[in-house]
Amino acid sequence: MKLSQSALGKTSPRRKFLNTSIKASLLALGASGLAAFNINSRYTSKKGKVVGHGQFKYRVNKDWVTPKGRQTPIDHCHEMVEDSKGRLIMTTTHKKNNVIIYNKDGDVLKSWGTEFPGAHGLTLTNEGGEEFLFITDPDNHKVVKTTLDGKVLMELRHPEMIADYDTLEKFKPTEVAVAPNGDFYVADGYGLDYIIQYNTKGEYIRHFAGKVTDKNEPEKVSNAHGVCMDLREANNPCVLVTSRAKQQFKKYTLDGKYLETYDTTGASICRPVIKGKNLYFSVLLTKSVWQYDGIVLVLDENNKVVSVPGGEAPKYEGDKLMPLEYDGETFLHPHDVCIDNNENIYVTQWHSGRTYPVMLERI
Numbered sequence: 001m002k003l004s005q006s007a008l009g010k011t012s013p014r015r016k017f018l019n020t021s022i023k024a025s026l027l028a029l030g031a032s033g034l035a036a037f038n039i040n041s042r043y044t045s046k047k048g049k050v051v052g053h054g055q056f057k058y059r060v061n062k063d064w065v066t067p068k069g070r071q072t073p074i075d076h077c078h079e080m081v082e083d084s085k086g087r088l089i090m091t092t093t094h095k096k097n098n099v100i101i102y103n104k105d106g107d108v109l110k111s112w113g114t115e116f117p118g119a120h121g122l123t124l125t126n127e128g129g130e131e132f133l134f135i136t137d138p139d140n141h142k143v144v145k146t147t148l149d150g151k152v153l154m155e156l157r158h159p160e161m162i163a164d165y166d167t168l169e170k171f172k173p174t175e176v177a178v179a180p181n182g183d184f185y186v187a188d189g190y191g192l193d194y195i196i197q198y199n200t201k202g203e204y205i206r207h208f209a210g211k212v213t214d215k216n217e218p219e220k221v222s223n224a225h226g227v228c229m230d231l232r233e234a235n236n237p238c239v240l241v242t243s244r245a246k247q248q249f250k251k252y253t254l255d256g257k258y259l260e261t262y263d264t265t266g267a268s269i270c271r272p273v274i275k276g277k278n279l280y281f282s283v284l285l286t287k288s289v290w291q292y293d294g295i296v297l298v299l300d301e302n303n304k305v306v307s308v309p310g311g312e313a314p315k316y317e318g319d320k321l322m323p324l325e326y327d328g329e330t331f332l333h334p335h336d337v338c339i340d341n342n343e344n345i346y347v348t349q350w351h352s353g354r355t356y357p358v359m360l361e362r363i
Helices: 013-017 021-031
Strands: 050-053 056-061 076-083 088-092 099-102 108-112 122-127 130-137 143-146 150-154 175-178 185-188 194-198 204-209 225-232 236-244 247-253 258-263 273-276 278-285 294-299 305-307 334-339 345-349 356-363
Touching: 050 258, 056 305, 076 122, 076 345, 088 122, 122 175, 130 175, 130 185, 175 225, 185 225, 185 236, 204 247, 225 273, 273 334, 278 345, 294 334
Parallel strands: 076 334
Antiparallel strands: 050 056, 056 356, 076 088, 088 099, 099 108, 122 130, 130 143, 143 150, 175 185, 185 194, 194 204, 225 236, 236 247, 247 258, 273 278, 278 294, 278 334, 294 305, 334 345, 345 356
């Protein structure tokens, strides 16, 4: 039996871009007749529950957004960033507002935007002390740069200079990362899986990665859902790219040369987020999209998992990460993490009955 539409919330057209593993889960569900369950009754962990491991433990607060804040409607919540004023900015696909700005108390300060029906990736960039946003919309096949108030400053459509993009529909961008020199990298995560590098004016420089076609092409990816700049080694900056359908992320030089692959065994990771020396991921699912078994990963400076909020402690056999187990109650479909300056984590969720962001208070 399929989950009811009322439980899931309205389905976005963007879901036709789901990666292969999620499509397989949907087909398997239909074939198996797996019984539906009420996600709201399952989403009942006690207030103040502690999750995580080692030095990275957190107190769960599912009521972080205030009752007044909940008067601003959401649909699928995708990504969140913190600006220099400590405000938390989030993308959502609700038709009344695509961008919501919260304060740390969970009140809504402002909301705007109705022209991004597939509002997905959200990246904050600072240019000479002034902050801007990059928003990706795979439904509208575009990347936009805006002010924090929503004024559009730049809009990029499909990169026609790349022969593979012979139609607009092939370009379904999911994320942007900005380099220290202002170049920005667009992940076409629901399209052709290229990472496309532009200069500050939006002029094409190069592209790399691309969709997996052969198992002997380690530089290729499958569902390049997220991209970020890794500046943790001052003399060795690099680009991290998610290969979500393969439960991996990959490292490249700033000019697109492949360096290394890291496995996240069974964990379908979303975008990479770096805070200090640590790397964080939300995990959309570990087994099936219909089990709502998402978790959060915290990795150390060596890209080894050290904490799993919402799941059991990580285990390694040698250098190999063992499959991760969900705790059955903390999250539904985590889609992004935002780590504030106090190292609290805010978790946005997709296809989760329109649940508001979950706060994990660092202990």
